[in-house]
Amino acid sequence: MGTTIIGLALLLLGAVCGGSFGLPSKFVKKETPWEALWGPFFFFVTILLPVTVFPFVAEGLFATCREAGMAAIAGPILFGFLWGLGSMTLGLSFAFIGLSLAYALNYGAQIAVGSMGPMIIHHPDQVLTSHGYVIMAGVAICLLGVVVSGRAGVLKTRSQEGGSAQSEARTRADSGTIRKGMIIAFVSGILCACYGIAFSYGGQISEIATGEPHHNPPWRASFVVSALILWGGSVSACGYCIFKLSKNRTWKSLTGRGIRRVLFIALVMACLHDGAILCFGVGASKLGDLGVGIGYAVFMSFAIIVGNVNGFITKEWKGASRQSVNWIKAGIAVLVLGVCVLAMGQRMEAASKETAATEAGKDGSRP
Helix, strand or coil, X not given: CHHXXXXXXXXXXXXXXXHHCCHHHHHCCCCCCHHHHHHHHHHHHHHHHHHHCHHHHCCCHXXXXXXXXXXXXXXXXXXXXXXXXXXXXXXXXXXHHHHHHHHHHHHHHHHHHHHHHHHHHHCHHHCCCHHHHHHHHHHHHHHHHHHHHHHHXXXXXXXXXXXXXHHHHHHHHHHHHHHHHHHHHHHHHHHHCXXXXXXXXXXXXXXXXXXXXXXXXXXHHHHHHHHHHHHHHHHHXXXXXXXXXXXXXXXXXXXXXXXXXXXXXXXXXXHHHHHHHHHHXXXXXXXXXXXXXXXXXXXXXXXXXXXXXXXXXXXXXXXXXXXXXXXXXXXXXXXHHHHHHHHXXXXXXXXXXXXXXXXXXXXXXXX
């Protein structure tokens, strides 16, 4: 019981980190170029922390990568590159539509695609099974949550402006920005789901990390795969920020006045981001057989709630109509329901695999 409580506490802590990593960006001055904050953030997340911290978590991290070879590490790095594009566009969506709506749309799309992607790629025969149907139902519910949240964003924009001709013109311009931001947030969710797909290609790497001479427990071994994914993401995320710094000629902002504050905020964001990965890995391992199903539901549900609470705290919904607020609350509730249904499907999938392994063991023991 004590271990389970510790596991749940770590999952909740990880969800707070995951749902809050974008919050410090609210405290950067408006004149700070986007790339001046997010460039250092992605450097810290994808290069600095994986190189300096992850080797202390996973024994023999670099040796494991060498042993696995290029064929084994190609999948995590390639899909990590796509995840990096998703994380970069999520950062853009924060600037367009704020934390609350961006988290809802991104996480909704991420959960839906991330749940079906590995199954379709690696186990297409399981789609039309009992647990496959449950997972597809969870995906449908999550997509419904995305639609409801999107409707909330449209209503919010309309209600936060007055009725004058000038305000109507401003509302039309804001509506275009909101729609653009919503599309970016949704697409970012699809790309961020590549993190889970990348992980599904890490089986051989995990086997090496848990075997001799490294002897990492599974949750520690997962950090080897995570490092490869993040390094793949560094190419796209950091590469885009370098492009923006060059195109906008904002390299000077990295040495200008107030840069220490910006770098500190970027480091805090990075620690929250990678802290979520660490807490989820440790927390899920403490739940034993419930780790995949219950752990996933607790983590994602609470992260969605935290992300939206942060949006309300920073007054993103100030002046919005009660109708739009009710819509975003409904969207959050639908997303949480979808996550719980997906967790049920994943639990059924795990039970099905256990049953199949037991039956195979019985057949092997027969004369």
